[in-house]
Amino acid sequence: MNDVFTKDRPVPGLFASGWLVVRLFFRVSLGRRRILWIALAMLIPVAMAVYWRIAEGGDGTAFFVEMTVSLFLQFFALGLPLYLGVSAIRDEIEDKTIVYLFARPLHRAVILGGKIFSVALVVSFALALVLTVVYGIVVSADGFSELGARLPRLLLHAGVLAVASVAYTALFSLFGVLLRKPMLLAILIGFMWEAVASNLPGAFPRLTLLYYLKSLLGLGPEARGLMAVLIPSIEPAPFYTALAVLAVATVILFTATLTIGSRKEYRI
Secondary structure, eight states, rough: OOSSTTTTSOOOOHEEEEHHHHHHHHIIISSSHHHHHHHHHHHHHHHHHIIIIIIIIOHHHHHHHHHIIIIIIIIIIIHHHHHHHHHHHHHHHHOOHHHHHHHHSHHHHHHHHHHHHHHHHHHHHHHHHHHHHHHHHHHGGOOOOHHHTHHHHHHHHHHHHHHHHHHHHHHHHHHHOOOOOOHHHHHHHIIIIIIITTEEEEEEEESSHHHHHHHHTTOOOOOOOOHHHOOOOOOOOOOHHHHHHHHHHHHHHHHHHHHHHHHSOOOO
């Protein structure tokens, strides 16, 4: 009997096991349809950048920052982890295939962690790639010499999007493990709480991940209207404070997902 359960074929180590799960995710879970939807979505910021360059123009660096915050950080860095993070584990549970994954001689946490890592990797790579294309289109409006001069800004923004990808993937994966119908709550938390509360005046933004992500860019809440007059907006958190809060929150969410997902009972 020549399979993974035989004694003469040792159980792979931690990193080898994780890599097997990552490969399985890219081959099976990601799928052509999801890749197509992600590719179509990623054409939106490129089209916006081309339109701005042809029809409007202006300060390319300022427009790049605006696109990073308004489109990449507050929409795609939320939407892609939500779309892939919830389904990465939830689809396996609903299709009852997670039982067969857990039947392999690998720790459940390795399987779950590999899936979460795969989603974060896909989202981070997609956002960084498209952000670089947008950067080249809009910042070159200030002169091609500015592309090199503003490169540290591109690296900072790409790094913040990577942090956002990991944090939100951990958050939405937890919903996929905890809830039978997680998508509605995930959308409410993502686009109602995170996107809205992070821009309110007062202390509300401190209860969101997005406030700390924007603080990494030196930006505070974009509070407007009567509430902003009555209640002053808070300043951005210090860089290292924001980074520490995001790191702690991500570790807590990631650990909760692995712990709960590993201990739940799943039926065929």
